[in-house]
Amino acid sequence: MKHLLRRISFYLVALWASITINFIIPRLAPGDPAGALMARFQGRMTPQAVHSLELQFGISHDPLWMQYFQYLNNLFHGNMGTSFTYFPTPVSTVLLQELPWTLALVGTSVLISFTLGSLIGVLIAWKRGSFIDGVLPPLLTFFSAIPYFWLALVSLYILAYTLNWFPLNGGYDTSTTIGWNTDFLLSTLKHALLPAFTIVLASIAGWMLGMRNAMITTLTEDYVLLAEAKGLSERRVMFSYAARNAILPNVTGFALSLGFVVGGSLLTEVVFSYPGIGFALLQAAQNSDYPLLQGIFLLIALAVLGANFIADLVYVVLDPRVRVR
Amino acid sequence: MSIFPQSRRSKSQPAASAPFIEGVVPSLGAQPAEKNAPKQRWRSSPLASLVHALWRIFTLNRKATVGICIVLFFVLVALIGPLFIHTDPSAFSNDVLVPPSTAHWLGTTQTGQDIFSQLVVGTRVSILWGFATGLVVTTLSVMVGLIAGYLGGIVDDVLTLLINVFLVLPGFPLAVVLAAYVPSKGPLTVALVITLTSWAYQARVLRAQTLSMRHRDFIDAARSSGESTWRIIFFEIFPNEIAIVAAGFVGTAIYIILAAAGLEFLGLGDVSVIDWGTMFYWAQNNDALLLGAWWWYVAPGMCIALLGAGLALINFGIDEVANPRLRAETRLVKRISRFSVFRRRETQVAS
Numbered sequence: 149m150k151h152l153l154r155r156i157s158f159y160l161v162a163l164w165a166s167i168t169i170n171f172i173i174p175r176l177a178p179g180d181p182a183g184a185l186m187a188r189f190q191g192r193m194t195p196q197a198v199h200s201l202e203l204q205f206g207i208s209h210d211p212l213w214m215q216y217f218q219y220l221n222n223l224f225h226g227n228m229g230t231s232f233t234y235f236p237t238p239v240s241t242v243l244l245q246e247l248p249w250t251l252a253l254v255g256t257s258v259l260i261s262f263t264l265g266s267l268i269g270v271l272i273a274w275k276r277g278s279f280i281d282g283v284l285p286p287l288l289t290f291f292s293a294i295p296y297f298w299l300a301l302v303s304l305y306i307l308a309y310t311l312n313w314f315p316l317n318g319g320y321d322t323s324t325t326i327g328w329n330t331d332f333l334l335s336t337l338k339h340a341l342l343p344a345f346t347i348v349l350a351s352i353a354g355w356m357l358g359m360r361n362a363m364i365t366t367l368t369e370d371y372v373l374l375a376e377a378k379g380l381s382e383r384r385v386m387f388s389y390a391a392r393n394a395i396l397p398n399v400t401g402f403a404l405s406l407g408f409v410v411g412g413s414l415l416t417e418v419v420f421s422y423p424g425i426g427f428a429l430l431q432a433a434q435n436s437d438y439p440l441l442q443g444i445f446l447l448i449a450l451a452v453l454g455a456n457f458i459a460d461l462v463y464v465v466l467d468p469r470v471r472v473r
Numbered sequence: 474m475s476i477f478p479q480s481r482r483s484k485s486q487p488a489a490s491a492p493f494i495e496g497v498v499p500s501l502g503a504q505p506a507e508k509n510a511p512k513q514r515w516r517s518s519p520l521a522s523l524v525h526a527l528w529r530i531f532t533l534n535r536k537a538t539v540g541i542c543i544v545l546f547f548v549l550v551a552l553i554g555p556l557f558i559h560t561d562p563s564a565f566s567n568d569v570l571v572p573p574s575t576a577h578w579l580g581t582t583q584t585g586q587d588i589f590s591q592l593v594v595g596t597r598v599s600i601l602w603g604f605a606t607g608l609v610v611t612t613l614s615v616m617v618g619l620i621a622g623y624l625g626g627i628v629d630d631v632l633t634l635l636i637n638v639f640l641v642l643p644g645f646p647l648a649v650v651l652a653a654y655v656p657s658k659g660p661l662t663v664a665l666v667i668t669l670t671s672w673a674y675q676a677r678v679l680r681a682q683t684l685s686m687r688h689r690d691f692i693d694a695a696r697s698s699g700e701s702t703w704r705i706i707f708f709e710i711f712p713n714e715i716a717i718v719a720a721g722f723v724g725t726a727i728y729i730i731l732a733a734a735g736l737e738f739l740g741l742g743d744v745s746v747i748d749w750g751t752m753f754y755w756a757q758n759n760d761a762l763l764l765g766a767w768w769w770y771v772a773p774g775m776c777i778a779l780l781g782a783g784l785a786l787i788n789f790g791i792d793e794v795a796n797p798r799l800r801a802e803t804r805l806v807k808r809i810s811r812f813s814v815f816r817r818r819e820t821q822v823a824s
Contacts, residue, residue, distance in 0.1 A: 173650065294774065298753070302771075305762045309763065429650075432653075
């Protein structure tokens with residue numbers, strides 16, 4: 149319980165830190181992005197019109213500490229300002245619109261990658277020194293050492309452009325109507341396959357190696373030896389005895405990576421022109437859309453903090469040793 | 474990038490991903506410390522022991538040998554390669570989008586620039602900034618990790634909080650946000666942004682290791698013989714953590730080279746500087762793939778992949794030297810021990 153309270157207070161501090169960083173960065177930057185934006189309208193609008201625009205964009209001339217509390221207050225009420233790019237849509241609406249795409253695509257890919265990678269890790273650790281153990285780790289490591297966007301671009305070129313197996317870009321067929329109809333769902337599935345494949349290919353090595361190395365350590369434990377001596381089936385020893393204890397670090401890693409799912413794979417979404425948070429983040433960065441940039445970063449930070457907290461909880465449940473301490 | 478298991482600290486090191494490092498590094502650190510008795514370490518300077526450790530890794534492990542050769546090759550190209558390039562890499566010519574040929578070994582871009590000379594000149598920029606940033610990040614994490622771990626108390630509390638906060642901040646998105654705000658774009662900006670977002674993981678690992686070393690006998694001895702605190706930290710403790718620091722440096726270098734290429738690909742770097750990342754940017758901007766100009770992408774991509782794989786191999790080598798359990802068994806041992814029971818016992822003895 150004390151452990152839990154300590155963690156909770158840490159996450160509150162971290163939350164405060166990320167909100168504050170989010171507040172400070174734009175104001176530390178030389179030049180005033182909002183001011184620059186307003187300067188574009190100067191002289192072409194009446195002062196009243198400029199003032200109303202300022203209000204709408206949340207630009208104020210109050211001292212910094214007052215702005216800070218206004219910012220906190222706004223956040224508390226779920227008001228993240230108005231996006232410049234999608235004016236006059238509020239940032240929160242833009243985020244809600246993009247989030248499902250990212251969650252579906254990246255979430256599913258991470259899940260597949262984790263499951264498949266851990267399973268392969270268990271198997272190659274069991275068959276250590278075999279041909280497959282010698283070939284798979286270096287091969288998959290090579291794939292994860294390739295810059296991800298390059299891997300994505302090359303698969304796009306070969307599988308979508310040359311072979312025409314997959315659509316070239318976008319998240320759905322624009323001729324279908326968005327909604328819960330089969331045509332639309334099928335087209336989203338078709339568009340998601342290739343991005344998902346590249347994410348799995350690039351990330352699977354980490355899970356596999358983590359599992360393999362942890363497995364190799366648990367395989368030397370006495371209880372595994374005992375299980376074998378008792379004559380338990382190979383499968384039982386492999387999964388219920390060795391893998392069950394070896395998977396702990398991977399589970400924490402999985403919970404952590406769930407946090408990054410919300411941030412989306414920025415590069416995936418950019419290469420495949422796939423709708424989502426990452427794509428929106430890049431657009432916001434390119435268009436100097438600071439409210440949207442802040443909103444997205446805050447959303448990602450929140451998700452990561454939440455995932456870390458869940459990882460802590462999961463660890464307490466899975467590993468009794470943490471509870472004793 | 475960030476969704477991968479390697480994400481950050483977690484997402485940082487492609488090969489040495491978070492779950493991977495978490496499982497391996499602690500044992501990696503613990504063993505050399507026990508094996509190489511501190512007595513022997515006392516006499517040698519940190520530099521000498523680093524060279525010694527590197528040579529040991531180079532000769533002991535085949536993976537590391539291959540990795541080191543690959544990395545050395547790139548360093549060599551970065552150092553002397555540009556001396557052999559006589560075509561201006563940014564000069565336009567009339568050979569537009571020519572596939573690889575004898576005149577242009579790796580083809581040309583849409584404005585007729587020679588890709589081979591771009592690649593060689595770009596190697597210098599990419600490698601220089603990658604390794605320099607890696608060095609800065611490693612130094613920063615060594616300072617924070619060792620000081621927090623050794624001093625303890627309030628200093629440790631503050632530094633640990635700082636580490637943990639930076640650890641949970643999403644690195645790549647933060648880097649994108651930072652790069653978007655900074656008005657002067659260039660390799661230095663990219664390096665600073667990456668430094669700020671990637672030092673914490675290594676600092677945490679080193680802090681934990683220092684904590685476990687703080688009350689060893691040789692540290693107590695040094696303290697009672699009146700050595701100053703900074704001397705104990707950097708001359709007694711640091712040499713014993715050199716394997717973790719080296720592994721951390723290699724992992725960080727991979728992350729930095731990938732992250733820098735990613736940021737520049739997105740157009741967040743200085744696009745007039747020629748390096749691997751900006752080559753991607755221009756290729757993407759000119760729709761090279763849709764024009765069928767695959768060579769424009771293949772060259773820098775292969776370079777990064779090879780260099781990354783080389784660095785990852787070095788890290789495997791360090792792991793295997795430090796943690797004998799990860800080593801593949803020799804054929805002889807395998808033949809003798811048909812039954813897994815014997816095989817296990819064999820590895821136990823070995824470790």
